[in-house]
Amino acid sequence: xxxxxxxxxxxxxxxxxxxxxxxxxxxxxxxxxxxxxxxxxxxxxxxxxxxxxxxxxxxxxxxxxxxxxxxxxxxxxxxxxxxxxxxxxxxxxxxxxxxxxxxxxxxxxxxxxxxxxxxxxxxxxxxxxxxxxxxxxxxxxxxxxxxxxxxxxxxxxxxxxxxxxxxxxxxxxxxxxxxxxxxxxxxxxxxxxxxxxxxxxxxxxxxxxxxxxxxxxxxxxxxxxxxxxxxxxxxxxxxxxxxxxxxxxxxxxxxxxxxxxxxxxxxxxxxxxxxxxxxxxxxxxxxxxxxxxxxxxxxxxxxxxxxxxxxxxxxxxxxxxxxxxxxxxxxxxxxxxxxxxxxxxxxxxxxxxxxxxxxxxxxxxxxxxxxxxxxxxxxxxxxxxxxxxxxxxxxxxxxxxxxxxxxxxxxxxxxxxxxxxxxxxxxxxxxxxxxxxxxxxxxxxxxxxxxxxxxxxxxxxxxxxxxxxxxxxxxxxxxxxxxxxxxxxxxxxxxxxxxxxxxxxxxxxxxxxxxxxxxxxxxxxxxxxxxxxxxxxxxxxxxxxxxxxxxxxxxxxxxxx
Amino acid sequence: xxxxxxxxxxxxxxxxxxxxxxxxxxxxxxxxxxxxxxxxxxxxxxxxxxxxxxxxxxxxxxxxxxxxxxxxxxxxxxxxxxxxxxxxxxxxxxxxxxxxxxxxxxxxxxxxxxxxxxxxxxxxxxxxxxxxxxxxxxxxxxxxxxxxxxxxxxxxxxxxxxxxxxxxxxxxxxxxxxxxxxxxxxxxxxxxxxxxxxxxxxxxxxxxxxxxxxxxxxxxxxxxxxxxxxxxxxxxxxxxxxxxxxxxxxxx
Numbered sequence: 001x002x003x004x005x006x007x008x009x010x011x012x013x014x015x016x017x018x019x020x021x022x023x024x025x026x027x028x029x030x031x032x033x034x035x036x037x038x039x040x041x042x043x044x045x046x047x048x049x050x051x052x053x054x055x056x057x058x059x060x061x062x063x064x065x066x067x068x069x070x071x072x073x074x075x076x077x078x079x080x081x082x083x084x085x086x087x088x089x090x091x092x093x094x095x096x097x098x099x100x101x102x103x104x105x106x107x108x109x110x111x112x113x114x115x116x117x118x119x120x121x122x123x124x125x126x127x128x129x130x131x132x133x134x135x136x137x138x139x140x141x142x143x144x145x146x147x148x149x150x151x152x153x154x155x156x157x158x159x160x161x162x163x164x165x166x167x168x169x170x171x172x173x174x175x176x177x178x179x180x181x182x183x184x185x186x187x188x189x190x191x192x193x194x195x196x197x198x199x200x201x202x203x204x205x206x207x208x209x210x211x212x213x214x215x216x217x218x219x220x221x222x223x224x225x226x227x228x229x230x231x232x233x234x235x236x237x238x239x240x241x242x243x244x245x246x247x248x249x250x251x252x253x254x255x256x257x258x259x260x261x262x263x264x265x266x267x268x269x270x271x272x273x274x275x276x277x278x279x280x281x282x283x284x285x286x287x288x289x290x291x292x293x294x295x296x297x298x299x300x301x302x303x304x305x306x307x308x309x310x311x312x313x314x315x316x317x318x319x320x321x322x323x324x325x326x327x328x329x330x331x332x333x334x335x336x337x338x339x340x341x342x343x344x345x346x347x348x349x350x351x352x353x354x355x356x357x358x359x360x361x362x363x364x365x366x367x368x369x370x371x372x373x374x375x376x377x378x379x380x381x382x383x384x385x386x387x388x389x390x391x392x393x394x395x396x397x398x399x400x401x402x403x404x405x406x407x408x409x410x411x412x413x414x415x416x417x418x419x420x421x422x423x424x425x426x427x428x429x430x431x432x433x434x435x436x437x438x439x440x441x442x443x444x445x446x447x448x449x450x451x452x453x454x455x456x457x458x459x460x461x462x463x464x465x466x467x468x469x470x471x472x473x474x475x476x477x478x479x480x481x482x483x484x485x486x487x488x489x490x491x492x493x494x495x496x497x498x499x500x501x502x503x504x505x506x507x508x509x510x511x512x513x514x515x516x517x518x519x520x521x522x523x524x525x526x527x528x529x530x531x532x533x534x535x536x537x538x539x540x541x542x543x544x545x546x547x548x549x550x551x552x553x554x555x556x557x558x559x560x561x
Numbered sequence: 562x563x564x565x566x567x568x569x570x571x572x573x574x575x576x577x578x579x580x581x582x583x584x585x586x587x588x589x590x591x592x593x594x595x596x597x598x599x600x601x602x603x604x605x606x607x608x609x610x611x612x613x614x615x616x617x618x619x620x621x622x623x624x625x626x627x628x629x630x631x632x633x634x635x636x637x638x639x640x641x642x643x644x645x646x647x648x649x650x651x652x653x654x655x656x657x658x659x660x661x662x663x664x665x666x667x668x669x670x671x672x673x674x675x676x677x678x679x680x681x682x683x684x685x686x687x688x689x690x691x692x693x694x695x696x697x698x699x700x701x702x703x704x705x706x707x708x709x710x711x712x713x714x715x716x717x718x719x720x721x722x723x724x725x726x727x728x729x730x731x732x733x734x735x736x737x738x739x740x741x742x743x744x745x746x747x748x749x750x751x752x753x754x755x756x757x758x759x760x761x762x763x764x765x766x767x768x769x770x771x772x773x774x775x776x777x778x779x780x781x782x783x784x785x786x787x788x789x790x791x792x793x794x795x796x797x798x799x800x801x802x803x804x805x806x807x808x809x810x811x812x813x
Contacts, residue, residue: 066810130809133738134729141728144767145719151708152777161767168763172756175738179745179752188812206746551639558636560645561584 003053004063006046007072010082011121013043014089018114025107033097036110040090043117047079047086054079055465062127068188071127076466077263077328081124084332088253088339089117095343096245103243109149113249116142120253124260128188129178132264136174136222139254140167146249147242155241162235162540170225170232174261177218184211194267201271212271219265220279223319227258227312230286234537237297237305244342251308252339256331258312262319263328263466270475277482280320284494287313289534296530308338322480325462563614567622570614573607574659575652576622577629587648593690597683600647604655604675611662618663626659627754634761638768643689643699646769647682650725653758654678654733657740660751664743670811674739677732677808680801681724684794688718692773695783701772709778711785717794719770724801726766727759731801735808742812 001009017039025032053059054076061074072078093113100109119142123135140163147160178188184204185193197212204211223229228236236255240247262269262279269276290309297303311334318327467473482490532538571579583603590596611618633653640646655678661671691714692699708715727733737759744752786794 066806069809069812130738130812134734134809137734138729141723148775151715151775152706154771154775157771157775161771164767165760165764168760172760175741175756176745176749176752179742182742183746207749547635548639551636554632555636555639558581561581561588 002061002063003050003059003074004061004072006050007074007078007082007125008063008065010043010046010050010086011072011118011125013039013046014114014118014121017043018111018118021107021110021114025111030101030106032107033093033110036114037090037093037097039114040086040093040117043121044083044086044090047083047121050074050079051083058468062189062191064127069128069130071131071189072122072125073127073190074125076468077260078125080328080332080466081260082121084335085117085120085124085253088249088335089113089120091339091343092245092249095248096243099245099346100243103149105149105151109146109243112142112146112149113245116146116249120257123257127190129181129190129193130188132190133171133175133178136226136257136261137168137171139257140164140171143167143246143250143254146246147239149243149246150241153241159235159238159241163239166225166232166235170222172222173218173225174222177215177222180206180211180215180218190264197267197271210272212268213273213275216265216269216272216275217278219261219268220275220282223258223261223316224282225258226261227255227316228286228290228309229258229282229313229316230289231536233286233290233309234533234540236309237293237302237533238537240301240305244346248339248342251304251342252335255308255312256315256335259315259319259327259331262316263324266324266467266472266476269324270472270479272479276320276322276480277486278320280317280480280482283313283316283318283320285313286310287317289313292530293533296527304338304341308334311338320480322477323459324476325466326459328466329458329462563616566610566614567619570607570610571622571625573603573610574626574655575607575629575633576625576656576659577632580629580633580652580656583652584645584648587651588644593686596644596647596686600651600679600683600686601676603651604658604679605672607655608658608662608668608672608675611659612668618659623659623663623751626656627751629653630656630758631754631761634758634765637765638761640765641701641703641772643685643692643701643769646765647685647689650762650765651679651682653762654682657736657755657758660740660744660755666739666743670739670808673732673804673808674736677736677801677804680797681721681731681733684721684797685718685725688714688721688794691786696781701769704779704781705772705776706774706778708774710781711783713786713788713791715774717786717791717798718774720798721794722766722770724798726762730805730809732804732808735805735812739808739812 017036020035020039021032024035028035050059054074059075059079062071063074064071093110096109096113100106103109116139119135119138122131123139126132126135144160144164147163148157150156181193182188185196187193201212202210206214225232239250242250287310290306290311290313294303294306294310297306311330315327315330315334318324318330463473467476529535568579570576572582575583587596587599590599630653633649633656637646637649637653640649655675658671658675658678661674689699695711696704707718724731724733727737737755741752741755741759744755
């Protein structure tokens with residue numbers, strides 16, 4: 001069996017499983033899950049073989065099942081993503097065997113889970129636009145039914161509908177992009193389209209706009225809808241009424257498809273100017289708003305939803321700075337840790353009912369109750385260190401390495417800001433557990449060195465695996481370049497924002513939480529705005545109610561014919 | 562003469578306000594079999610008339626067709642009666658066939674698109690008639706919870722509605738995809754309108770499903786589909802999927 005045939009087998013096996021489960025459900029009862037789990041194990045094993053082959057021997061091939069469509073790719077991206085999806089799906093399958101045992105529609109759940117797995121695998125292996133569109137569209141539909149597994153719950157279906165309609169909204173730009181690409185290049189095959197684009201990137205335009213830029217913009221919008229970017233995010237925190245395994249699968253393997261899509265269309269993005277910086281801005285806004293909303297939610301599930309939104313913002317930011325492979329690493333690591341959080345949630349709640357086991361010490365008040373730490377002296381020292389280190393490296397690199405170094409290595413800059421923001425949490429964690437200031441500083445710096453070096457090495461390994469051509473890697477960074485002035489202004493703004501946050505925290509800590517007069521009102525208004533999620537959910541709900549009322553009025557006006 | 566044919570075609574391939582003729586007729590005909598026949602024949606008559614004209618479709622026809630399609634798709638989201646819902650979705654879908662005529666698509670393919678739009682609507686008509694017999698009315702939000710009381714019928718209903726709202730890989734999906742792809746390069750506004758129609762269908766379809774199958778069982782007792790009937794419906798749905806595969810391979 002060739003590797004290309006193996007790709008087809010990996011996609012087909014979950015479909016076979018769905019069919020077997022459906023046919024034997026009545027006869028086997030709850031034991032039917034064993035069929036699904038067994039075939040999931042085989043699917044994962046085959047996907048692992050694909051990945052291992054791709055790592056050792058490289059991957060480059062495709063197989064066409066239906067002429068111009070039904071093409072499946074065997075390349076590093078598809079092999080890696082197939083393994084991740086098959087792995088997460090397997091874990092979710094195993095978890096669901098007992099978790100869903102008391103739920104109605106046990107067999108239906110496994111059928112849907114298997115079809116969803118097959119669709120996700122088809123999406124990552126799709127080698128033509130039609131197969132990609134079918135899989136992209138079908139994921140939204142299947143997710144609707146998985147989230148609405150409990151057919152008695154109106155709430156579950158209402159929020160599942162929000163997901164579906166946002167996903168359908170995101171399907172449209174991809175369909176339009178497919179239409180433009182097909183018209184320009186006369187083929188559905190992604191490989192052929194990318195080859196023709198590489199040969200003549202500026203050959204085609206659409207009403208005066210370069211085709212590559214327009215297609216990249218449309219693909220980016222499709223990715224934004226799938227990955228819950230700002231204004232298209234409201235469905236994400238509200239979809240917790242679905243079964244926990246579905247939440248895990250969604251947060252670990254579906255919502256991050258935006259990062260995959262941008263990577264799949266990397267050969268288009270490298271020939272654009274000004275698209276990736278916009279992608280970066282959207283990701284930045286989403287990361288900031290998602291993280292802010294996460295901190296202010298008192299509902300733990302919504303908080304987790306907004307946490308995912310923030311992470312997706314960060315992943316899109318990585319794409320925006322040209323760190324495409326880093327985004328893939330991010331989506332995998334986020335998928336694993338968020339999946340673990342969701343699947344572990346039930347056990348944690350169960351254990352906490354007996355004994356929460358959390359000491360009500362300073363660490364608890366900082367992390368859980370989000371109250372600032374009491375001791376300020378090391379806090380200021382740490383703030384200085386975390387700010388000084390990246391800034392001095394930035395200045396040195398600008399003067400010694402070359403002015404363009406950081407524009408080409410935007411990912412490194414992202415890591416520095418990750419350093420600055422994450423520093424406060426790690427510092428606080430250590431601070432509250434130690435009385436020795438120097439030990440604290442040493443531990444913090446060591447932690448960050450390990451994180452940054454590890455992250456950089458892994459990202460480099462992903463770069464080499466996914467984009468072995470160095471010239472292509474450079475092209476991606478060039479497409480993400482925003483120019484020295486804009487770059488410096490952006491770095492300055494983000495730094496000012498972070499420092500401003502510190503100053504505000506310091507100020508509030510000094511003056512206590514009591515506020516009065518104008519400042520108090522402003523603060524309360526801001527808090528209301530954040531806690532009400534910028535009123536976006538209310539706005540969308542009101543808009544949909546208004547549209548429904550208008551439709552009914554029109555029907556009355558036109559006498560229902 | 563050709564203008565007259567187009568106006569007549571506007572009755573069968575609905576153009577607003579001529580589209581009202583079909584919806585009046587569809588609401589008056591209460592017999593399910595007659596409705597099924599109407600759904601199958603009506604657009605084919607319209608296509609035959611349009612092909613008789615032997616002249617390019619005027620732009621006003623296309624604009625009016627797109628307007629009609631959006632109008633009925635939008636109005637469908639506010640509906641609760643299944644029969645009316647079928648009529649509106651049929652009107653919205655058939656109006657899009659003008660795009661195929663305007664872009665000189667292969668006549669056989671356009672006729673297959675029409676069948677692809679009509680067949681699932683015919684299945685829903687039969688299911689609607691069954692709901693009327695079992696519950697006294699085919700009306701969303703009136704009883705709900707069908708997934709609990711009549712699971713087989715609910716499963717079939719879900720499949721049929723998915724076929725109507727052009728979910729992959731049903732023929733309507735290929736028709737919508739083909740229409741958007743043909744119009745995107747030359748008529749981007751038309752492509753955006755078709756995409757909007759597609760989105761509205763999804764909304765209308767989900768509202769229909771949520772009003773019928775979701776919710777706790779209300780205690781009403783109605784007979785579920787027999788195993789034979791279920792298999793018959795499933796067989797037609799599988800046939801539709803096969804048709805969808807065929808049409809997808811035939812995309813421009």
